[in-house]
Amino acid sequence: MKRGKKKNRRIRGKNRSLILLSMPSLIWYILFCYLPVVGIILAFKRYRLIPGKGFFYSLINGSEWVGFENFRFLFLNPEIGKVIRNTLLYNMAFLILGTVIPVMLAVGISYIHSGRIRRFVQISLLLPYFLSWIIVSYSVYAFLSYDRGVVNSVLGSMGIQGFRFYQSPSLWPFILCAVNVWKSSGYMMMLYYARLMAIDTELFDAAAVDGASNFKVIRYIILPELKNVILVMTLLNLGNILSTDFGLFYQVTRNSGSLLSTTETIDVFIYKALMEKSNYGFSAAASLIQNGIGCIILVTANRLLKKNGGGGAAL
Amino acid sequence: MNIKRQGKRNKKKNNGFQREQGYISGLGRTADIILSVVLILISLLALLPVILVIIISFSSEEAIIESGYSFFPEELSLDAYRYLSGHLGKILQSLGVTLLVTVIGTVLSLFLISTMAYALSRKDFLLRKLYTTIVVIPVFFGGGIASSYAVNTQFLGLKNSIWALILIPACSSWYIIVMRTYFLSNIPPEILEAARLDGASDARIFFRFVIPLSKPIMITVGLFEAFSYWNSWYENLLYTDSNHSGLYTLQYVLYNMEKNVSFLTSGDSISGLSAARVPTESFRMALVVVIILPILVTYPMFGRHIKNGLNAGAGK
Numbered sequence: 001m002k003r004g005k006k007k008n009r010r011i012r013g014k015n016r017s018l019i020l021l022s023m024p025s026l027i028w029y030i031l032f033c034y035l036p037v038v039g040i041i042l043a044f045k046r047y048r049l050i051p052g053k054g055f056f057y058s059l060i061n062g063s064e065w066v067g068f069e070n071f072r073f074l075f076l077n078p079e080i081g082k083v084i085r086n087t088l089l090y091n092m093a094f095l096i097l098g099t100v101i102p103v104m105l106a107v108g109i110s111y112i113h114s115g116r117i118r119r120f121v122q123i124s125l126l127l128p129y130f131l132s133w134i135i136v137s138y139s140v141y142a143f144l145s146y147d148r149g150v151v152n153s154v155l156g157s158m159g160i161q162g163f164r165f166y167q168s169p170s171l172w173p174f175i176l177c178a179v180n181v182w183k184s185s186g187y188m189m190m191l192y193y194a195r196l197m198a199i200d201t202e203l204f205d206a207a208a209v210d211g212a213s214n215f216k217v218i219r220y221i222i223l224p225e226l227k228n229v230i231l232v233m234t235l236l237n238l239g240n241i242l243s244t245d246f247g248l249f250y251q252v253t254r255n256s257g258s259l260l261s262t263t264e265t266i267d268v269f270i271y272k273a274l275m276e277k278s279n280y281g282f283s284a285a286a287s288l289i290q291n292g293i294g295c296i297i298l299v300t301a302n303r304l305l306k307k308n309g310g311g312g313a314a315l
Numbered sequence: 316m317n318i319k320r321q322g323k324r325n326k327k328k329n330n331g332f333q334r335e336q337g338y339i340s341g342l343g344r345t346a347d348i349i350l351s352v353v354l355i356l357i358s359l360l361a362l363l364p365v366i367l368v369i370i371i372s373f374s375s376e377e378a379i380i381e382s383g384y385s386f387f388p389e390e391l392s393l394d395a396y397r398y399l400s401g402h403l404g405k406i407l408q409s410l411g412v413t414l415l416v417t418v419i420g421t422v423l424s425l426f427l428i429s430t431m432a433y434a435l436s437r438k439d440f441l442l443r444k445l446y447t448t449i450v451v452i453p454v455f456f457g458g459g460i461a462s463s464y465a466v467n468t469q470f471l472g473l474k475n476s477i478w479a480l481i482l483i484p485a486c487s488s489w490y491i492i493v494m495r496t497y498f499l500s501n502i503p504p505e506i507l508e509a510a511r512l513d514g515a516s517d518a519r520i521f522f523r524f525v526i527p528l529s530k531p532i533m534i535t536v537g538l539f540e541a542f543s544y545w546n547s548w549y550e551n552l553l554y555t556d557s558n559h560s561g562l563y564t565l566q567y568v569l570y571n572m573e574k575n576v577s578f579l580t581s582g583d584s585i586s587g588l589s590a591a592r593v594p595t596e597s598f599r600m601a602l603v604v605v606i607i608l609p610i611l612v613t614y615p616m617f618g619r620h621i622k623n624g625l626n627a628g629a630g631k
Contacts, residue, residue, distance in 0.1 A: 015441045017517040018434045022446065025431035028486045029449055035466045036458025042465065055469035108354055110339050113347050117355065118338065122622075123615050124358035127365065130610050132546035134566045137573070138603050139364035142371060148383035148596070150367065182361060190625045196339075204339060214341045239455045246549070254573065274461045275553070287459020298455050 042284035043070055070285035079269065087242055087265040090176065090249075095237050097181050099230060102188035107222060109189070110196045111214075122193075125186035133247030140179060140252055166254060169262040176263065179252055180245075188233070195229050196222060231305060239298030242266055242290040266290050365607070372396070372600035379596045395597035399605070405560075405568070406602070412477065413564045417544040420481045424540045425533060427486040432494035433521050436502075450488045464553060477562055479554040480547060490536050493624070497532040498525065535624025538617050542610060565606050572599055 039055065045063040049055070053062070074080060105125065112118045128136070143150045144165040152162030165171060199221065207217050244265040253263045266286060273283035342350065371384050375392035382389060399406070434440055435447055457463070473479035502525060510520045526533065551567035563571070614621075 015439075018437060018440050019442065021430045021518050021521060022434035025427040025486060025491075026446070026449070028427055028482075029453070031466075031471065032463070032483060032486070033453040033457060034449075035470065036462040037456070038458075039462035039466050040458045042462055047465075049469060055465045058469070059465075105354075105357075108350060111342050111347070112338060112351050112354065113340070113342070114351065115338075117351050119618065121354045121358045123618055124362050126621070127611075127614065128361060130542050130546075130614055131365075131607060132548060132566050134548055134570045134573075135368075135546075135603055135607055136364075138569070138599065139368045142367050142384045142600070143364070145384070148379065150384055150386065153383045153385065182364075186361070187625075190622065194622070194625050204341075208341075217339075217341060236454075251570070270460060274464060280461045280465060283461035284459055287457075287461060291456050291459065295456050 040284055040288055042280050043288045044068070045281055047280040066281070070281040071289070073282055074285050074289070079264070082261060083264050083266055083269045084242075086262060087244055089173070090244060090265060091237070091241050093173070093177050094180055095234065097177060098184060098188060098237075099234065101181055102185050103192055103226060103230070105185060105189040106192035106196055106226075107218060110193060110222075122186070122190065126190060127186065128183045129187045131183070133245075133251040136179065136183060136247075137251040137254060140175070141254070144175070166256045167258045169259050172253065172259055172262050176248060176252065180248060183248075191233075192226055192229060195226055199225050235298065235301050235305065238301050239294045241297060242294050244268075246271060365611075368600050368603050368607075372597055372604045374597050376594040376597055384596075392594075392597070394594040395601035398594055398598050399601050406565075406605075408561060409563045409565050409568045412480075412562060413545060413566075416477065416480045416547065416564060417541055420485060420544040421537055421541045423481065424485045424487070424490075425537050428490045428494055428536060429526065429529075429533065430521070431486075432491045432498060433525055435491065435495045436498035437517075450491050454488050460553070467554065474554055475556055475559045475562065476554075480544075480550045480562070480564065483550055483554075484543065484547065487540075490539070494529075494532055494536060497529060501532075502528050531620060531623050534617070534620045538613075538620060539624070542614075545609065565602075569599070569602055569606065572602070 039059065042059065044065060044067060045059065046066050046069070047063045048058060050058045050062040109118050109121050112121070141149070144152075144163075146152060146162060146164045146166070149162075149165070151165075155162050163171065165175070203221050204217065207221060212220070244267050246267045249263055249265045249268050250271065253259050256263075270283050270286045270290070273279045273286065367384065367386060370386055370388060371379065372395050373391050373393070374385070374388035375390040376394060378385070378389040378392075431446070431450065435443060435450065437443065440446075458466075467479065467483065468474040473482070506524055506528075507520055510524055515523070546566055547564055548566035548570055551563055552570070555562050555567070560571075
C-alpha cells in the first residue's frame with residue numbers, strides 16, 4: 001500500500017514537471033486558438049462592444065441573440081455564390097496541379113546523377129516558398145503591369161496588343177494558378193523527394209535484377225511509395241477546401257476591384273466583412289460555415305480512407 | 316542488358332550510401348543530360364521573377380519610364396540605392412522592428428513548440444492524449460478571424476502592440492507534430508532513463524539532453540520560423556493602425572508603398588528632391604531586394620538543414 005502510494009507520487013511528480021514545461025504552450029493554445037473558438041458564438045449575436053468592458057463581457061451581456069440572422073444575410077448576399085464558386089474551383093485546380101507537378105519534379109530530380117545539379121534545382125525551386133506575398137505581388141506586377149510590364153513589352157515587340165491584366169478578370173484564374181504553382185511546388189517537391197529517398201534500395205536492386213524498365217520502376221515502386229503521402233496531403237487539402245491563402249488572393253491581385261468576380265475567395269470576403277464593414281457577426285458566420293464544412297469533409301474522408309486501409313491513419 | 320547489369324553492379328557497389336547520394340541510378344547518359352537540362356531550365360524559370368526584381372532595382376528611372384521594366388535595361392544606375400541610403404530613417408526603424416520580432420519570435424516559438432513536442436513524445440505522460448487532441452484540433456478548426464480579432468484586440472489588448480506581431484504567430488501544431496516525431500525516433504530512451512535514474516527532473520533532462528540531441532530539427536524549425544517572422548505583414552494589416560507606423564515591419568512598409576510611394580519620405584521636404592527626381596520605380600524594387608537579400612544569402616547555406624527537417628516531417 002505504502003509502496004504503491006510512493007510510486008503514485010513519483011509518477012505524479014514526474015508528470016507535474018512535464019505539465020509545467022508545456023504550460024506556456026498550453027496557455028498559448030488557450031489564448032489564441034480556444035478562446036476564439038468560444039468566441040464563435042459571435043455568429044449568432046449582433047455584436048456590440050460595451051466601452052470599457054472586454055470582448056467576452058460585451059459578447060455575453062451586451063449583445064443580443066439573433067439566431068440564424070447572420071447566416072440568412074450571408075446567403076442573401078449577392079456575392080456569396082461567386083465567392084464560393086471561386087474558392088472551390090481554385091482549390092480543385094491547386095489540388096491537382098499541386099500534386100501532379102511536384103510529384104513529377106521529385107521523380108525528375110531523383111533520377112539526376114549530378115549532385116550539384118540536383119542541389120541547384122532544389123534550391124531554386126524552393127526559393128519562392130520563402131518569399132512573402134508582398135514580394136511576390138511586386139514581382140508579378142513587374143511582369144503584368146499594363147504600361148511597364150515585361151509581358152506586354154514582349155507582346156508589343158511581336159506586334160501584339162498588350163493586356164490590361166489588372167482589369168481583365170478572365171485571365172486571373174490562370175495567373176493565380178501559375179503563381180501558386182511557382183510558390184508552392186518546391187516545398188511539396190521536397191516532401192515527395194524526401195519520401196522517395198527513404199525507399200528501400202533493395203527494391204531497386206530487385207527491379208534491376210528483373211530487368212524492369214524505368215517506366216515500370218516508377219509505376220510499380222515509386223508511385224505506390226508516394227501514395228500514402230499523396231493521400232495525406234489530399235486529405236488535408238480537402239479539409240481546407242473552403243480555405244484559401246489570403247495573401248495570394250488579396251496581395252497578388254493588388255486587391256483590384258475589377259478582378260473580384262474571379263479572384264474573391266471566402267477568406268478575402270471574410271476579411272472585408274470584418275475590416276471594411278466591421279460586421280463581426282456576419283464575418284464569424286462565414287468563418288463558421290467555412291470551418292464546419294471543412295471539418296465534416298475531413299472527418300468523412302479520413303473515415304473512408306481508414307475503412308479502405310489507406311494512409312488516413314495519420315490523423 | 317549489358318548496361319543494366321552494369322547499372323546493377325554499380326548499385327551494389329554504392330549500396331548503403333546510395334540514399335545519401337540521393338538519386339536513383341537508372342538513366343543512360345543521354346537521358347540524364349536531357350533530364351538535367353530540362354530541370355535546369357525549369358529552375359531558371361522559377362528564378363526569373365527574383366532576377367527581374369534585382370535588375371529593375373539597378374535600372375535607371377529614365378530607362379524604366381521610357382521602355383518599361385526589362386531584363387535588359389538600356390541604362391543601369393545606382394540611384395535607387397543612393398536614394399534609399401539617403402532616406403534610412405523610417406527604414407531603419409522598421410528594420411529594427413522586424414529584427415526584434417524575428418529574434419524574439421523565433422526564440423519564443425522554438426520554446427513553445429519544443430516543450431509541447433517533448434511532452435507529447437513522452438509515452439508515460441498522463442495527459443498525453445488530451446494534449447495531443449488540444450494540439451491537433453486547431454489544424455482543422457478555428458474561430459475564424461472575426462472572433463480571433465475580437466479576442467486579440469478587445470480581450471488581450473494587442474491592438475497597436477508589438478506583442479501582436481510576436482505572440483499571435485508564435486506556435487504551430489504542424490511543427491509540434493514534426494518535432495515530436497523527431498524526438499520519438501531520434502532520442503534513445505536509454506539516455507532519458509539513465510538521466511532519470513540519476514534523479515534529474517524532466518525539465519533538466521529536456522534542457523540538458525533533449526535539446527542538444529535535437530539540434531538538426533531545432534535549426535530547421537528555427538529557420539522556418541525566422542523566415543516567417545521576417546516575412547510577416549498580416550499581423551500588421553490586422554492589428555496596427557496607420558497612426559502607429561513605427562510598428563510596421565519591412566514587409567508592411569513595402570505593402571504601404573505599393574499604394575503610396577511617399578510613405579517613407581513623407582515629411583522630409585528638406586531633402587530638396589523634386590517629385591520628378593525620386594526614382595520611384597527602381598526605389599521600390601531596391602527595397603524589395605534589401606528585404607530578400609538576407610533570405611537569398613542565408614537560405615542556400617541552410618539547404619541541408621531544410622532537407623533534413625522536411626525528411627523528419629515526411630517520415631511522419
